[in-house]
Amino acid sequence: MFIKELWTYSKKITLAFILFIILWSYLNYKQGAVAAPMYVYGMYAGKFFVSDTQRVIQLYANNKIIDLTKYSIIDRDLMQTSLQYYVAQKPVNEATFLTMKRILDHAYIGHLMLKEKYTNNISDKEFTRWYIQLVERIVGYHVVSLVAYEQKYLWKKDRLVPVSPPLKITSLVTN
Amino acid sequence: MLLTNKHIRQFALFYCGCFILNFSWLAYNRITFVGLQPVFFISRLDFTRNLLMLTDLQHLLLGNSIICWLFDIIYVGLPVLLTIAVYKDVRSKTLIAICTAAFSLIYGSFISAVCYMSPELFVGFIFIPILFSTDSLKTFYYYLHCLRFLFILIFVSAGLWKIKQAGLFNIEEMAGILLYQHNGYIISNDHDWYTRIIYSLIQYPAIAYLFYFIGTCIELLFVAGLFTRKFDTILIVAFFLFILFDLLLMRINYFSWTAFMGCFYFSKFHLYDDRNDENVNVSA
Numbered sequence: 115m116f117i118k119e120l121w122t123y124s125k126k127i128t129l130a131f132i133l134f135i136i137l138w139s140y141l142n143y144k145q146g147a148v149a150a151p152m153y154v155y156g157m158y159a160g161k162f163f164v165s166d167t168q169r170v171i172q173l174y175a176n177n178k179i180i181d182l183t184k185y186s187i188i189d190r191d192l193m194q195t196s197l198q199y200y201v202a203q204k205p206v207n208e209a210t211f212l213t214m215k216r217i218l219d220h221a222y223i224g225h226l227m228l229k230e231k232y233t234n235n236i237s238d239k240e241f242t243r244w245y246i247q248l249v250e251r252i253v254g255y256h257v258v259s260l261v262a263y264e265q266k267y268l269w270k271k272d273r274l275v276p277v278s279p280p281l282k283i284t285s286l287v288t289n
Numbered sequence: 290m291l292l293t294n295k296h297i298r299q300f301a302l303f304y305c306g307c308f309i310l311n312f313s314w315l316a317y318n319r320i321t322f323v324g325l326q327p328v329f330f331i332s333r334l335d336f337t338r339n340l341l342m343l344t345d346l347q348h349l350l351l352g353n354s355i356i357c358w359l360f361d362i363i364y365v366g367l368p369v370l371l372t373i374a375v376y377k378d379v380r381s382k383t384l385i386a387i388c389t390a391a392f393s394l395i396y397g398s399f400i401s402a403v404c405y406m407s408p409e410l411f412v413g414f415i416f417i418p419i420l421f422s423t424d425s426l427k428t429f430y431y432y433l434h435c436l437r438f439l440f441i442l443i444f445v446s447a448g449l450w451k452i453k454q455a456g457l458f459n460i461e462e463m464a465g466i467l468l469y470q471h472n473g474y475i476i477s478n479d480h481d482w483y484t485r486i487i488y489s490l491i492q493y494p495a496i497a498y499l500f501y502f503i504g505t506c507i508e509l510l511f512v513a514g515l516f517t518r519k520f521d522t523i524l525i526v527a528f529f530l531f532i533l534f535d536l537l538l539m540r541i542n543y544f545s546w547t548a549f550m551g552c553f554y555f556s557k558f559h560l561y562d563d564r565n566d567e568n569v570n571v572s573a
Contacts, residue, residue, distance in 0.1 A: 194473050200329060210339070
């Protein structure tokens with residue numbers, strides 16, 4: 115067996131290796147936080163259904179919808195997730211900070227975590243400026259106005275159909 | 290076949306090639322710090338990243354193009370330097386290897402905080418440099434098998450999660466995933482060829498599920514690698530099929546994990562053991 119061979123060769127390497135596996139298994143068992151490079155590799159393990167409600171972001175540049183099918187996988191992911199992450203960053207960063215601080219407090223190093231280090235100092239206007247530049251680079255034309263909506267969709271018969279009115283994402287502050 | 294220093298150099302070249310290809314792809318798509326010029330970050334429940342954030346590097350990187358350039362240059366420079374060090378067999382290769390692994394961890398942690406890139410994609414480039422930190426052929430051999438073992442556990446754990454969270458027992462699973470993964474894309478254009486393929490798979494969930502089932506079987510197939518190295522070539526082929534279909538159906542690029550396949554390719558080489566005057570044959 116490999117571990118036995120490894121033990122014969124070096125007890126230190128074996129112990130380090132076993133410790134790594136135990137820690138990684140523990141993180142898998144706890145299913146909460148990870149510790150890079152020990153990640154939890156779920157890879158779409160949870161249940162998904164066709165009847166699940168889909169929340170979709172649609173972008174309108176210069177009053178015209180951006181057709182995502184025209185762009186590369188990376189570009190459309192960049193356009194969509196950058197906005198999604200920006201909208202989510204404030205509550206996510208806050209919650210992560212509180213959870214991590216609570217855990218690190220147990221190790222007596224929680225006081226080193228200063229909130230300003232875990233918070234973004236960016237206004238919606240600054241984000242919008244950056245985001246418009248990103249969208250302009252991808253779509254290849256000058257963007258005068260950029261509006262984003264989030265809408266709920268459901269699979270009906272043979273396609274996705276909207277089931278809620280589009281909600282404007284107010285983090286984008288263009289006219 | 291005996292493991293020699295030539296194989297270490299070959300593996301280093303393979304690793305460097307995988308790294309350069311992956312970085313070129315990232316740079317071409319502007320998902321590097323220079324390309325993104327990030328202005329905000331998003332946190333994650335990751336102890337390592339949160340400890341790294343104590344240094345406040347995240348704020349230094351935001352809107353600071355010099356630091357962004359520096360990060361990208363160091364990230365791409367270290368693996369190249371490491372490969373040269375392995376080829377020239379210089380003494381400092383141990384230090385370079387440790388620095389490469391550590392910096393890949395830092396880079397992966399921070400770049401995944403400023404864009405949608407998953408930090409898991411950097412795992413190969415964090416672990417593999419450690420292989421080259423060794424001066425002895427024997428240590429390289431055991432490190433190689435440790436990494437091979439680790440990758441098997443990673444891949445098999447992904448399969449086990451699908452059993453534990455019952456995704457594997459849901460016939461609608463893949464159709465639901467495709468809908469979730471591509472919802473923004475498919476509502477953009479009904480007539481697009483890829484939209485029509487996704488629509489077809491959603492309408493026939495059993496066919497879509499077949500891909501999910503085969504994918505999970507491939508993940509679980511790696512468990513064989515814990516007991517024997519006989520099937521490593523099959524595992525390499527299965528891995529490439531897995532990442533190819535992941536790219537085609539899910540549009541997720543796992544090619545950065547290709548570097549791990551070196552562990553499976555070079556696992557066939559044995560170590561000459563002076564103690565017993567015979568080849569050490571590690572069972573897995």
